[in-house]
Amino acid sequence: xxxxxxxxxxxxxxxxxxxxxxxxxxxxxxxxxxxxxxxxxxxxxxxxxxxxxxxxxxxxxxxxxxxxxxxxxxxxxxxxxxxxxxxxxxxxxxxxxxxxxxxxxxxxxxxxxxxxxxxxxxxxxxxxxxxxxxxxxxxxxxxxxxxxxxxxxxxxxxxxxxxxxxxxxxxxxxxxxxxxxxxxxxxxxxxxxxxxxxxxxxxxxxxxxxxxxxxxxxxxxxxxxxxxxxxxxxxxxxxxxxxxxxxxxxxxxxxxxxxxxxxxxxxxxxxxxxxxxxxxxxxxxxxxxxxxxxxxxxxxxxxxxxxxxxxxxxxxxxxxxxxxxxxxxxxxxxxxxxxxxxxxxxxxxxxxxxxxxxxxxxxxxxxxxxxxxxxxxxxxxxxxxxxxxxxxxxxxxxxxxxxxxxxxxxxxxxxxxxxxxxxxxxxxxxxxxxxxxxxxxxxxxxxxxxxxxxxxxxxxxxxxxxxxxxxxxxxxxxxxxxxxxxxxxxxxxxxxxxxxxxxxxxxxxxxxxxxxxxxxxxxxxxxxxxxxxxxxxxxxxxxxxxxxxxx
Numbered sequence: 001x002x003x004x005x006x007x008x009x010x011x012x013x014x015x016x017x018x019x020x021x022x023x024x025x026x027x028x029x030x031x032x033x034x035x036x037x038x039x040x041x042x043x044x045x046x047x048x049x050x051x052x053x054x055x056x057x058x059x060x061x062x063x064x065x066x067x068x069x070x071x072x073x074x075x076x077x078x079x080x081x082x083x084x085x086x087x088x089x090x091x092x093x094x095x096x097x098x099x100x101x102x103x104x105x106x107x108x109x110x111x112x113x114x115x116x117x118x119x120x121x122x123x124x125x126x127x128x129x130x131x132x133x134x135x136x137x138x139x140x141x142x143x144x145x146x147x148x149x150x151x152x153x154x155x156x157x158x159x160x161x162x163x164x165x166x167x168x169x170x171x172x173x174x175x176x177x178x179x180x181x182x183x184x185x186x187x188x189x190x191x192x193x194x195x196x197x198x199x200x201x202x203x204x205x206x207x208x209x210x211x212x213x214x215x216x217x218x219x220x221x222x223x224x225x226x227x228x229x230x231x232x233x234x235x236x237x238x239x240x241x242x243x244x245x246x247x248x249x250x251x252x253x254x255x256x257x258x259x260x261x262x263x264x265x266x267x268x269x270x271x272x273x274x275x276x277x278x279x280x281x282x283x284x285x286x287x288x289x290x291x292x293x294x295x296x297x298x299x300x301x302x303x304x305x306x307x308x309x310x311x312x313x314x315x316x317x318x319x320x321x322x323x324x325x326x327x328x329x330x331x332x333x334x335x336x337x338x339x340x341x342x343x344x345x346x347x348x349x350x351x352x353x354x355x356x357x358x359x360x361x362x363x364x365x366x367x368x369x370x371x372x373x374x375x376x377x378x379x380x381x382x383x384x385x386x387x388x389x390x391x392x393x394x395x396x397x398x399x400x401x402x403x404x405x406x407x408x409x410x411x412x413x414x415x416x417x418x419x420x421x422x423x424x425x426x427x428x429x430x431x432x433x434x435x436x437x438x439x440x441x442x443x444x445x446x447x448x449x450x451x452x453x454x455x456x457x458x459x460x461x462x463x464x465x466x467x468x469x470x471x472x473x474x475x476x477x478x479x480x481x482x483x484x485x486x487x488x489x490x491x492x493x494x495x496x497x498x499x500x501x502x503x504x505x506x507x508x509x510x511x512x513x514x515x516x517x518x519x520x521x522x523x524x525x526x527x528x529x530x531x532x533x534x535x536x537x538x539x540x541x542x543x544x545x546x547x548x549x550x551x
Contacts, residue, residue: 006089007107013053013100014427015040027107031081040105044077044086046404047221048195050512053103056092076110076194076228083205085110085228087192100426110229134173138166193326194228196255196262197221197399203235203253213243218396219254220518222506224262225326230298233286237295238306238319239266241281246270252396254318257506261322265311272308272317281306313395353476357540361528364539366392366478367403367444368451368521370513371458374409374417383409384434384461385423387441388513390521391448395528397521403444404514406431435469438462442471449539453496453520455479476539480524482546487530489549499523 001008007024011017017038028034033042040049056071072091078084089106141162145151151159197217204215239251252267282296299305304322311318369389373382384407391401408428418424432440452458455477462473484494491502496519500507505522536542 004106005108009034009040009043009105009107011040011103011105012426013057013103014424014429015046015049015053015103016430018102024107027086027109028079031079033080042080044079044088045195045198045201047197047514048075048077048223049090051195051223052090056090056103057101074192075223076192076198078198078202083202085194085198085202085232134166134170137162138170141166191225191227191324193223193225195221195223196264199224199228199232199235200253200255201400202232203239206232206236207239212249213239214250215239216250216252216396216398217254217400218252218267218398219256219265220397220522221399222255222257222262223326225324226302227298230286230293231302231323233293234295234298235264235266235321237284237286238281238321241284242266242268242273242319245273245277254396257325258322260325262325264321264323266319266321267311267313267316268318269316272310273319275308278306278308278319353540353543356476357538357543359539360537361531361539361542362395362537365446365448366451366524367448368392368517368524369403369441369445369458370452370516370520371461372421372423372513373457373461374414376457382457382461383407383411383413384437384465385409385413385417385421385428386513387437388517389441389445390514390517392451392521392525395525397518397525399518402514402517403441405437405440407434407437408432409434434465435471438466438469438471442466442473445475447475449478450475451478451480451520451524453480453499453516453523455481476543478524478542479546480520480527482549483524483527483531483542485549486536486542486545487527487534496520496523503527 001019001021002023004021004023007027008019008021009017009024010019017034017036017040019036020034024034028043031043033039052073052075056073072089074087074089077086077088079086087108087110091104091106092101093104094101141159145156145159145163200215200217204217207213207215235253242251243249246268248268248270250268252265254265254267256263256265282294282299284295286293286295286298295306299321302323306319306321308317308319310316367389368391369387371384372386373384375382386404386406388404389402391398406423406428408431410433413423413425413428431437450473456479459473459477465471466473480496480499481494484491484499491498493499493502496516497507499505500519500523503523503526505519505526507519531537531542536545
């Protein structure tokens with residue numbers, strides 16, 4: 001491992017670090033999280049690794065060739081402490097005498113790649129400069145031949161020889177320049193998979209250091225296929241331009257799915273910028289990019305464009321930038337999990353709303369959550385294996401304000417639960433017990449309205465486990481299953497999968513509690529629009545309409 005130039009970290013399927021090399025120690029020198037038996041997620045943000053781990057294990061199981069060849073995936077991630085972008089090359093390797101495989105991660109900083117590109121650009125500039133001599137000689141010889149038609153034959157042959165020699169040398173040098181230029185272009189534009197939240201976090205961090213702009217990540221993170229460094233510089237440059245043009249300091253970046261595209265929406269309170277001004281932004285040079293790149297260069301490389309328009313939120317505008325969608329991390333995962341049975345019991349929580357009853361739904365603070373139980377029958381003594389939640393404020397899904405925790409049930413996990421949820425006893429080893437996890441989740445949720453889909457089991461578990469842990473959940477509850485029936489009782493499929501399909505929410509990463517929470521948050525966000533159209537606009541109206549539904 002020490003012979004590689006890259007930083008290498010080896011971990012097990014639960015992301016516990018097993019080994020690392022000196023290069024990794026140097027790369028992650030600003031954190032104490034790099035240590036044996038520490039979690040990989042103390043170094044880097046968790047979401048892209050979970051998806052990549054799941055993909056590799058799925059490929060191995062689907063192909064029936066476990067151990068026949070190395071399975072790998074490449075993407076860009078970011079560190080927790082410094083918000084530094086890293087290239088990650090992840091390999092799954094089976095190990096003899098071990099039941100589980102190991103994951104080998106090769107890390108290299110994006111800055112290293114940029115430095116190498118800068119060196120190549122310097123080399124190319126030197127090669128171009130060396131073209132001056134043969135060009136000057138060729139030009140001089142041609143001028144002499146043209147201006148002296150009566151030149152003696154021996155002298156003419158000498159000049160013609162110069163023309164032939166220098167022409168051949170020029171062609172050879174020009175071909176070298178073409179080859180070097182092509183190599184520079186390919187190295188300058190590395191397209192890799194990156195999770196949008198990692199990219200936005202880095203943008204927010206860089207602009208926060210400047211002190212005048214606050215960037216908030218909204219929406220649900222998505223995978224894209226892009227040159228992460230140049231796209232990050234482009235987003236930073238455009239946000240600065242908006243800041244100067246509109247005199248605003250608070251900006252949201254929302255990422256939305258499209259047809260083979262991911263849309264970056266830069267959103268601010270105010271009027272749209274005239275297109276003539278937006279067109280001028282194409283020529284903005286990107287500080288820190290090689291070869292004098294501009295915004296237009298980056299957008300062209302990504303087959304992209306940008307335009308400004310009114311946002312659907314009243315009084316807001318957005319600058320929209322499409323980027324290539326990366327679906328290979330999702331397309332291969334085809335094995336669905338069974339949905340929860342429809343449960344008749346429903347608990348509204350505290351129905352004595354008081355003045356809260358008249359609060360508009362659009363003005364409330366929500367926490368959309370999901371639990372992973374060991375079983376689906378509320379009559380059984382089930383345990384919570386995982387709990388996750390994401391906050392919604394002012395109709396904005398704040399995907400960076402989330403809670404996620406595996407839970408150690410402190411007793412064996414039933415095999416049926418492991419096969420269904422893929423959470424093993426090794427995965428929960430060292431994780432907090434339920435009384436700690438519930439206290440942490442309650443602290444995160446506060447007094448927010450709790451939202452879940454088919455919420456009866458989640459709420460039963462919260463109340464049962466909460467009583468034992470002396471954690472009281474008396475929050476008001478909304479169930480997206482019931483709200484879906486309020487919107488349209490003629491629809492028969494009110495499962496989360498069915499709702500996602502009907503409302504146009506992309507089904508990605510359904511298995512984990514965090515992913516299910518994000519899906520439910522998108523469903524809830526769209527249901528709020530439909531409820532408004534039905535005349536249900538306040539919390540009290542939503543609770544009353546839900547109470548009238550009979551499952």
